[in-house]
Amino acid sequence: MSIRVHDRPDVQQFLRTLSGLEQPGGDPRVKQIVHRLMSDLFKAIDELDITPDEYWAGIAWFNAIGAAGQAGLISPGLGLDHFLDLRMDAKDAELGIHGDTPRTIEGPLYVAGAPVEHGFARLDDGRDTDGHPLIMHGTVYGADGKPVPGATVEVWHCDTRGFYSHFDPTGEQAPFNMRRTIIADDLGRYRFRSIVPKGYGVPPGSPTEQLLSALGRHGQRPAHIHFFVGDDAHRKLTTQINIAGDPLVDDDFAYATREGLVPDIIEHPDANGAEADGITGAHAEIRFDFHLTALVEGEDNQRVERQRAAA
Known part of the structure; x- marks a missing residue:
């Protein structure tokens, strides 16, 4: 599919809202990082046409990695530590x-x-x-x-x-x-x-x-x-x-x-x-x-x- 919504003004505004960029409280650095990561994720969903089934499979995997206490194990496995x-x-x-x-x-x-x-x-x-x-x-x-x-x-x-x-x-x-x-x-x-x-x-x-x-x-x-x-x-x-x-x-x-x-x-x-x-x-x-x-x-x-x- 060629449907892309990431760059629409309403989606860009939504990203600002969910990241708290327009809220007075919170941590500015956390807001900056969350805004960037969520924007990249939204864009990936658009460009790769990630389906709801694939997305929720990913959420289930994150739940499993957390329950197993293996975030520190998959981090080097995905090259992040290096x-x-x-x-x-x-x-x-x-x-x-x-x-x-x-x-x-x-x-x-x-x-x-x-x-x-x-x-x-x-x-x-x-x-x-x-x-x-x-x-x-x-x-x-x-x-x-x-x-x-x-x-x-x-x-x-x-x-x-x-x-x-x-x-x-x-x-x-x-x-x-x-x-x-x-x-x-x-x-x-x-x-x-x-x-x-x-x-x-x-x-x-x-x-x-x-x-x-x-x-x-x-x-x-x-x-x-x-x-x-x-x-x-x-x-x-x-x-x-x-x-x-x-x-x-x-x-x-x-x-x-x-x-x-x-x-x-x-x-x-x-x-x-x-x-x-x-x-x-x-x-x-x-x-x-x-x-x-x-x-x-x-x-x-x-x-x-x-x-x-x-x-």
Whole structure:
């Protein structure tokens, strides 16, 4: 059909009315955003000839995504989280800021309040007997290229089943399993022992999977480890590394893989000097340094305020 009503004066006035643009109260920024989004939606309905059946199917899907608590899951799946990162990259480029460690998406599974350790931490509690021991270590460097003593390294990842503590549907993991906050030592070094995580997928049959399937896409992620890194003199870095060799490194449904965030994984057939970390045999090692960027006019212009889980 060629029926178009979006540009009619009465529809344009209706958009202003429903967005509260002519009302004295409310939040001007919310009004601006709602007006733009609703205008774009009305236009899409017009141009794509979206039927009432299709529209209400979409409403049912939104209800399902909310009931499942998966808005934070479909957001990276539709590329929104990555797009926000690209915009932040562009803002940095405009300011002449170059970060040697790329940012990438946070994901929806961070939990505030992880136990704090100094220099070294063991993340896993040893109960995941399928786990391959991992030692990861490196140095946090500042904008001047020097180590940052006392930098904060928050780290979290899933188990070999793809489940995160506090979100584990089986309830098997203890609170803060595979989650720690590490305070770098006097030389800016951090080190932790854990297990090599596995990749995972969105919940089968979930509204997230239903939409991805309709798009002809999968909902799988490669194995990865999340980080928040920073200190008072630098901007907070949100990033994650992928486990090299995972077949999905370049096919992540959440679009989090970025060049420079896939360090080599070194396999050791024995303890190889890691006895002090409690390692007695074969294990994997990852060496990875973080490079922070300076505050902008004394402010952290890349810190993101969003609703996060806390325990």
